[in-house]
Amino acid sequence: MSSKKDKLIAEAQRYALRGQLDKAVKAYEQVVALDPSAINQRQRLAELLVKAGRIDNARNEFEEIGKYYTTNGYYLKAIAVYKKLQVMFPGDMDITLKLAELNEKHGLAANALAEYKQVYDYHEKNGNSDAALSVLEKMHAVDQQNVGIMLKLAEAYCQAGNRDESYDIFSRLATLLQERGDSAGLGRLNSRIQQLFPEKNGFMLDVLAGQVRGDAASTLGAVGALQTMLKSTPDDRRIWELVIEAYQRLDQPERVRIAYQHCIRFFSDEVSVQKGLLECLIAEKDLQEAISLLDRYEQNFIDKDALGDLRDIYRSLELVDPINMRVILGLKRTLTALGDGEGAAALNHKIDSLQTFSDSHAAVRTTDAAAGGMQPGVPSAESDGADQELELSLGEPETVGMEPSAAEPVAFDFSEPPELEVEIEIDEDSGPFAALSPDAAVPGVAEEAWLEAVEDVFDAAAGSERSVKFGSEVEITDAQSHYDLGVAFKEMGLFDEALNEFRQAADDPLRRVACLVLQGTCLREKGALEAAETVLRDLLRGELAVEDSCSVKYELALVCEAAGKSEEAASLLAEIDVAQPGFRDVRSRLDASGNKLSLDFSDEDLRGFDL
CATH class of the missing domain: 1.25.40 (Serine Threonine Protein Phosphatase 5, Tetratricopeptide repeat)
Structure with a gap:
C-alpha cells in the first residue's frame, strides 16, 4: 500500500x-x-x-541541500548546488566564498583559486582592503608555491603596514625563484626588496641561509649560489659561514676543512675560524698539522679571551693522543689560566709518569717549561726567537697544509659528489614573473608601474594551473574529482560548468573517451547540436573499443534525432544493436521508430512461430 x-x-x-x-x-x-x-x-x-x-524561496531550498551535502562530506554535490546558486545570484560573494572553500576541501586547487579570485576582486574594487588581504591569505594557503599570489600577498602586507610578514613572504618567494633557477626574476625581486627594505642589506644571504637549513636538495642549491657570491665578494665572512654550515649539514667533513682553509686566508685572526679548522684536523686525526697550527693560533686565543675554546681544543687533542707531552702541558697551562687549579693538578701525575720515560735532556726541557707557568704563545721551552716568529705568523695569511690550488679562493671547488645530487624538475610557472619590466623595480621608476606589473602577474597566476614534478612522481590535477564534479554539474543543468570539468578530466587517457562523450551530451542538452555532432564524429574516426564505439554512436544518434536526422539516428542504433545486443535502450528505441534495419530476429524471438 x-x-x-x-x-x-x-x-x-x-x-x-x-x-x-x-x-x-x-x-x-x-x-x-x-x-x-x-x-x-x-x-x-x-x-x-x-x-x-519564486527565486528567494528556491535559494532557501538549495542552501538546505548544500548544507546537507557539505555536512555529510559530499563535497562535489555541494559544489554543484552552490554553483547553481552562484548562477542565480552572481553578485553574492558569500556564495562564491563558500564555493571556494568547498573546492579547497576537495583538493580542486585551480577551481578554488578561481573562486577566491572573484571574491578578492570584489573586495579590492570596493576598497575593502582588510577583506581582500584575508582572501589573499586563503589563496596562498591553497597554493604556497604560486609565484603570482606570493608576490601580490607580499605587496599587500607591505601596504597594510605588516612589514615583517611582507619581508617573510618576499624571502620565501626569493627562495622559490632561486630553487627554480630564475635569476632574472630573482634580480628584479632583489631590487624591489632594496626599495621597500633598505635596512635589509643582507636579503639574499637571508634567503640562502633559509635554503641551507632546508633539505639536502635545498642545501645543494644554496651552495651553488654561495659560490657565485664568493667570486665577487670573497671577503664576506657570512658567506663563508653559510658555505661551511652547508657542508656540515651535508656531512662532508673534507669539504668543511677545505672551506675553513680558504676562509682563514681572509679572516686569519678570527678565533672561530681558527677553532673550526683545528677541529676539522682533529676529527681527521691529523695531530701533527693540528699542533703545528695551534702553535700559531694559541696566542690569539689568549688575546681574544677565548681560553674556554682553547681548553676544548686541547681536550680534543688529548683524546686523539693521550700521551703527547706537548698537548698535556698546553692543557695544564690553559686550565691554570682559567683558574681550574684542581684540573691542572690532576694532570701532574700523568706528566710525571711520562717524564719517567723521557731522556734526561727532554726531562730538563719539560721541567723548565712547567716551571715557567702560563707563557702566552709558548708551546715549549724554545728561544725568544721562536716567540717572535709566532707573533709574526699570526699576522700573515694561513698557508700551512694548503694545496697549491687553494691559494686562490675563487677557484674553490663547490661541485657536489654525484651521490648527493637530487634531481628536481619543476614546471615553470614563474614565467609570468618575466612580465615585470627589468626597470620596474629600479629606484626612480614610478611605483605604479611596478604595482601594475604585479597585478598582471597575479591575474595570470591565480587563473592558471600549476604542476610540480619531483623526479618521476607528478602531482597532477585530480581527474576523478573533475569527472565527478562534471557529472554533478550536468545533473544540476549547469552544462557550461560541466563542459569545463570534463575538458580537464579528459587529460587522463583512461577517461578521455568518456569525457568527450559527456561533452557531446552537454552540448546536445544546451542546444549546440552542430558542435556536439562535430565532437562525436571526430571521436569516431579513431580506433575505439566496442563498448566505447557504441557509447559514441548512441550519443550521436540522440544528437541526430534532435537535429531531425531520424534515418541516420536509426541507422546508428541498428549498428549498435548488431555490435552489442542489449546495449542500453537501443532495442526499445528501434522498436519505437519502426526502423526496418532492426528486424533481425533472434532464435528466441522466432520461437513459437510455425516456420
Missing part, C-alpha cells in the same frame, strides 16, 4: 507535467515537511520554485 509520501510525490509529478506549478510546489512542500531528508524531492521543489519565479 502506498504511503502518504509516495502519493504526494505522484500527485506533484502529475501537476508538474500539466504545468500546474503552484500545485506541484505545494505537494512537494508537503513531501519535504514529512521527510526533511528527502534531498531529491527537495531539489525538485527548488527547481520548480525557480520555474515559478
Whole structure:
C-alpha cells in the first residue's frame, strides 16, 4: 500500500507535467515537511520554485541541500548546488566564498583559486582592503608555491603596514625563484626588496641561509649560489659561514676543512675560524698539522679571551693522543689560566709518569717549561726567537697544509659528489614573473608601474594551473574529482560548468573517451547540436573499443534525432544493436521508430512461430 509520501510525490509529478506549478510546489512542500531528508524531492521543489519565479524561496531550498551535502562530506554535490546558486545570484560573494572553500576541501586547487579570485576582486574594487588581504591569505594557503599570489600577498602586507610578514613572504618567494633557477626574476625581486627594505642589506644571504637549513636538495642549491657570491665578494665572512654550515649539514667533513682553509686566508685572526679548522684536523686525526697550527693560533686565543675554546681544543687533542707531552702541558697551562687549579693538578701525575720515560735532556726541557707557568704563545721551552716568529705568523695569511690550488679562493671547488645530487624538475610557472619590466623595480621608476606589473602577474597566476614534478612522481590535477564534479554539474543543468570539468578530466587517457562523450551530451542538452555532432564524429574516426564505439554512436544518434536526422539516428542504433545486443535502450528505441534495419530476429524471438 502506498504511503502518504509516495502519493504526494505522484500527485506533484502529475501537476508538474500539466504545468500546474503552484500545485506541484505545494505537494512537494508537503513531501519535504514529512521527510526533511528527502534531498531529491527537495531539489525538485527548488527547481520548480525557480520555474515559478519564486527565486528567494528556491535559494532557501538549495542552501538546505548544500548544507546537507557539505555536512555529510559530499563535497562535489555541494559544489554543484552552490554553483547553481552562484548562477542565480552572481553578485553574492558569500556564495562564491563558500564555493571556494568547498573546492579547497576537495583538493580542486585551480577551481578554488578561481573562486577566491572573484571574491578578492570584489573586495579590492570596493576598497575593502582588510577583506581582500584575508582572501589573499586563503589563496596562498591553497597554493604556497604560486609565484603570482606570493608576490601580490607580499605587496599587500607591505601596504597594510605588516612589514615583517611582507619581508617573510618576499624571502620565501626569493627562495622559490632561486630553487627554480630564475635569476632574472630573482634580480628584479632583489631590487624591489632594496626599495621597500633598505635596512635589509643582507636579503639574499637571508634567503640562502633559509635554503641551507632546508633539505639536502635545498642545501645543494644554496651552495651553488654561495659560490657565485664568493667570486665577487670573497671577503664576506657570512658567506663563508653559510658555505661551511652547508657542508656540515651535508656531512662532508673534507669539504668543511677545505672551506675553513680558504676562509682563514681572509679572516686569519678570527678565533672561530681558527677553532673550526683545528677541529676539522682533529676529527681527521691529523695531530701533527693540528699542533703545528695551534702553535700559531694559541696566542690569539689568549688575546681574544677565548681560553674556554682553547681548553676544548686541547681536550680534543688529548683524546686523539693521550700521551703527547706537548698537548698535556698546553692543557695544564690553559686550565691554570682559567683558574681550574684542581684540573691542572690532576694532570701532574700523568706528566710525571711520562717524564719517567723521557731522556734526561727532554726531562730538563719539560721541567723548565712547567716551571715557567702560563707563557702566552709558548708551546715549549724554545728561544725568544721562536716567540717572535709566532707573533709574526699570526699576522700573515694561513698557508700551512694548503694545496697549491687553494691559494686562490675563487677557484674553490663547490661541485657536489654525484651521490648527493637530487634531481628536481619543476614546471615553470614563474614565467609570468618575466612580465615585470627589468626597470620596474629600479629606484626612480614610478611605483605604479611596478604595482601594475604585479597585478598582471597575479591575474595570470591565480587563473592558471600549476604542476610540480619531483623526479618521476607528478602531482597532477585530480581527474576523478573533475569527472565527478562534471557529472554533478550536468545533473544540476549547469552544462557550461560541466563542459569545463570534463575538458580537464579528459587529460587522463583512461577517461578521455568518456569525457568527450559527456561533452557531446552537454552540448546536445544546451542546444549546440552542430558542435556536439562535430565532437562525436571526430571521436569516431579513431580506433575505439566496442563498448566505447557504441557509447559514441548512441550519443550521436540522440544528437541526430534532435537535429531531425531520424534515418541516420536509426541507422546508428541498428549498428549498435548488431555490435552489442542489449546495449542500453537501443532495442526499445528501434522498436519505437519502426526502423526496418532492426528486424533481425533472434532464435528466441522466432520461437513459437510455425516456420
